[in-house]
Amino acid sequence: GIALAERLGLPRPAVIAHRGASFDAPESTRAAYLLAREQGADYLELDLQRTADGVLVAVHDDTLGRTSDVAERFPDRVDAPVSAFTLEELKSLDAGSWFNHAFAERARDAFAGLEILTLDEVIDIAEGGVNRPGLYIETKQPGQFPGIERELREKLASRGWLAPRAEGEGAVNVAAMPGRVVLQTFEKASLEALQREMPEVPKILLLWLGDGYIPAADGPAMGEGEDPARYYAAQRVRSPEDYLAWLDWAKAQGAIGVGPSVALAAGGEQSYPDLVQPWMNRAAHQRGLLIHPYTVDDEVDFARVQAGGVDGFFTNRTDALLAFYGRP
Ligand code: G3P
Ligand code: CA
Numbered sequence: 001g002i003a004l005a006e007r008l009g010l011p012r013p014a015v016i017a018h019r020g021a022s023f024d025a026p027e028s029t030r031a032a033y034l035l036a037r038e039q040g041a042d043y044l045e046l047d048l049q050r051t052a053d054g055v056l057v058a059v060h061d062d063t064l065g066r067t068s069d070v071a072e073r074f075p076d077r078v079d080a081p082v083s084a085f086t087l088e089e090l091k092s093l094d095a096g097s098w099f100n101h102a103f104a105e106r107a108r109d110a111f112a113g114l115e116i117l118t119l120d121e122v123i124d125i126a127e128g129g130v131n132r133p134g135l136y137i138e139t140k141q142p143g144q145f146p147g148i149e150r151e152l153r154e155k156l157a158s159r160g161w162l163a164p165r166a167e168g169e170g171a172v173n174v175a176a177m178p179g180r181v182v183l184q185t186f187e188k189a190s191l192e193a194l195q196r197e198m199p200e201v202p203k204i205l206l207l208w209l210g211d212g213y214i215p216a217a218d219g220p221a222m223g224e225g226e227d228p229a230r231y232y233a234a235q236r237v238r239s240p241e242d243y244l245a246w247l248d249w250a251k252a253q254g255a256i257g258v259g260p261s262v263a264l265a266a267g268g269e270q271s272y273p274d275l276v277q278p279w280m281n282r283a284a285h286q287r288g289l290l291i292h293p294y295t296v297d298d299e300v301d302f303a304r305v306q307a308g309g310v311d312g313f314f315t316n317r318t319d320a321l322l323a324f325y326g327r328p
Helices: 002-007 030-039 087-091 097-102 119-127 148-158 188-197 228-234 240-252 278-286 299-307 318-324
Strands: 014-017 043-050 056-058 134-139 181-185 203-207 257-260 312-315
Touching: 014 030, 014 318, 030 043, 030 119, 030 318, 043 119, 043 148, 056 119, 056 148, 119 134, 119 148, 134 148, 148 188, 181 188, 188 203, 203 240, 240 257, 240 278, 257 278, 299 312, 299 318, 312 318
Parallel strands: 014 043, 014 312, 043 134, 134 181, 181 203, 203 257
Antiparallel strands: 043 056
């Protein structure tokens, strides 16, 4: 938990660049990760998936329609999963122009034609430059990708991001890898697999309301135009015991913390159930678990959630979070 995080030198609070500096540049592209690195993020966050020919890549969505020109390049495969494409096919996509269309006020000519990145390429970015951010890697929809936890371990090890195993299976020299990689997942089975493969690498269990992770909201549906923060604040957790059971399970699995969702005052697409209520934070910290909420971009939300004692944020706006923390 927190003690291990301190031993590993994890930054606290942590500035985790969610898909890179993805407010200002197309998510999970070179431009977004370079910007996050330049701004001084502690971690580059990425969602790990695997191509049809077995290459690990950084893509968030299950499909490519939102963040690429797949509809023009492969019109018959608009709804196909990332795993149905070879690396060469993915590399032929334009993963930047969508951003210029979606966010005209932040558009830049240089974004047109940006590529989907492999994990190797994200590692290259993390290793380059003056700032040396770590990697905060999510196994995304891991049920689609059996064995991806082992492949991730092999890749990180081959790139020198894991210390050589000291003695016996599973033993890793903690002192040699001070918190540069954090692993994260929503999925129980994937956390178990990550723990088996990389027992000494810090891990975070992501928490979401629904699907058995956190008790579903039993209250009324959100009304038209209702403030999401108010709506979710009014929802009852099915039972505190259910929530505490997840914290206990995460801890028993060797997780150093949890990644709870946040209801944003600003609302919007990424406003989720508020799992940073005071009793939740208290329970996590009592168990020695770090709290890294997702995904927060605005001062008003940083302030409210940080006041509850969290240990950093996933953010699309690295610059705004660094300013909030008073870091240059
Ligand atoms: O990984 C933390 C946060 O990124 C989880 O949500 O959907 O953005 O991957 P998502
Ligand atoms: Ca993620």
